[in-house]
Amino acid sequence: MRSVAQRQHLASGQDSDVFIRSDGLLVKRTRTGRDMRSEARMMTYLSGCGIPVPRVHEVTADELVMQYVPGPRMSEEIGRKPWLAGCLGRELADLHHRLDVVPAPDFLSGEGHLLHLDLHPGNVVLGPEGPVVLDWASATKGDRRLDVALSWVSLAVARLAPVRKLTRWRFLRSFMANVDPKAVDAIPEAARIRLQRHDRDPAERAALEKLMDRESH
Numbered sequence: 001m002r003s004v005a006q007r008q009h010l011a012s013g014q015d016s017d018v019f020i021r022s023d024g025l026l027v028k029r030t031r032t033g034r035d036m037r038s039e040a041r042m043m044t045y046l047s048g049c050g051i052p053v054p055r056v057h058e059v060t061a062d063e064l065v066m067q068y069v070p071g072p073r074m075s076e077e078i079g080r081k082p083w084l085a086g087c088l089g090r091e092l093a094d095l096h097h098r099l100d101v102v103p104a105p106d107f108l109s110g111e112g113h114l115l116h117l118d119l120h121p122g123n124v125v126l127g128p129e130g131p132v133v134l135d136w137a138s139a140t141k142g143d144r145r146l147d148v149a150l151s152w153v154s155l156a157v158a159r160l161a162p163v164r165k166l167t168r169w170r171f172l173r174s175f176m177a178n179v180d181p182k183a184v185d186a187i188p189e190a191a192r193i194r195l196q197r198h199d200r201d202p203a204e205r206a207a208l209e210k211l212m213d214r215e216s217h
Contacts, residue, residue, distance in 0.1 A: 014198050015137070025057055026068040034137065036064040041107065042136040049102045052132045069132045074121035082167040089174030091131055092121065096148055096179055110141035117193070119147060120154035121171075138197075148183035149190035152176060157194075157207040188214045 007019035007027060015032040030036055040059035043066070047053055055067040072080070074088055096119065104114040116123075117138040125132045152172060160168055176183070191211035194200075200208065 013135070020068055021065075024068055026054065026066050028064045028066070030062055035061045037061060039137050039139075040064050040066075042105070042139050045105050045107075046102065046136070051098060051102060052127075052130060053136070054132060054134065069125045069127040071125050071127040071132075074124040074126055074131065077126055078121060078167060078171055079164060082164070082170075085167045085170040086174040088121070089171040089176075090178050092119070092124065092151060093175050093178035095119065095124065095131060095133060096144070096151070099147070100144055104141045108139065108141050112142040113144045115140050115142045115144065115147040117147065117150060118154070119151050122154075143186065145180055145183040146186045146190060146193075148179045149186035150193065152183070153187060153190045153194055153208070153211060157191075157204050157211070159201075159203060188212050 006022040009017065010020050010026075011018045015034060016028050016030050019027040019029070021027055028036065028039075037059050040056045043053045043056050047055065054069055056064065057067070058065040074092065078085055078088055099114055099116065099119075102114050104112065108114070116133065116136065117140060118135055119133065123134045125134060152175065155168060155172060158168070188211060191208040195205065195208045195212070
């Protein structure tokens with residue numbers, strides 16, 4: 001991909017770096033050699049199904065150029081406006097319900113329904129037209145309840161200042177009150193997946209192992 005637009009580094013994730021170009025578009029560049037065309041294909045499909053995702057502009061194996069959606073991450077909004085925790089929990093639940101009715105595309109391997117596998121408040125931008133879901137690199141097929149459980153686990157084990165813990169649980173109570181109640185049965189498996197996907201610090205590892213122990217009780 002050739003571009004004369006200058007870039008400003010915005011963030012770095014587990015396997016990619018994100019830049020904003022001088023033309024206002026966002027560039028996601030892999031650091032691990034992951035083929036970005038798969039994520040672009042997923043996003044294009046979802047856009048056609050009415051799921052709010054950034055619009056894809058260009059893609060090569062190394063880089064994905066997409067729409068920049070202005071606005072805070074849902075995780076930032078929870079921290080800045082704790083009184084909105086319940087409302088934001090319902091918004092995240094609503095995004096899951098929207099995914100419930102999207103057929104999993106044939107180009108994904110496996111069986112079951114469409115899963116994001118990393119749909120937590122840090123991957124939702126509260127844009128001018130509503131919430132937009134980011135980071136479809138891990139999308140796969142499986143049980144939708146597992147996707148819900150992964151959302152719960154990602155926030156439940158996050159390290160927070162004591163003053164923010166009450167806000168977290170208000171968010172999570174609201175979220176779980178508005179999704180399939182059977183999602184709680186998938187929490188041990190969700191914890192196992194999160195533990196295996198990336199290196200975790202000792203505190204998070206201990207919290208995840210504790211959640212995995214639920215399976216044996």
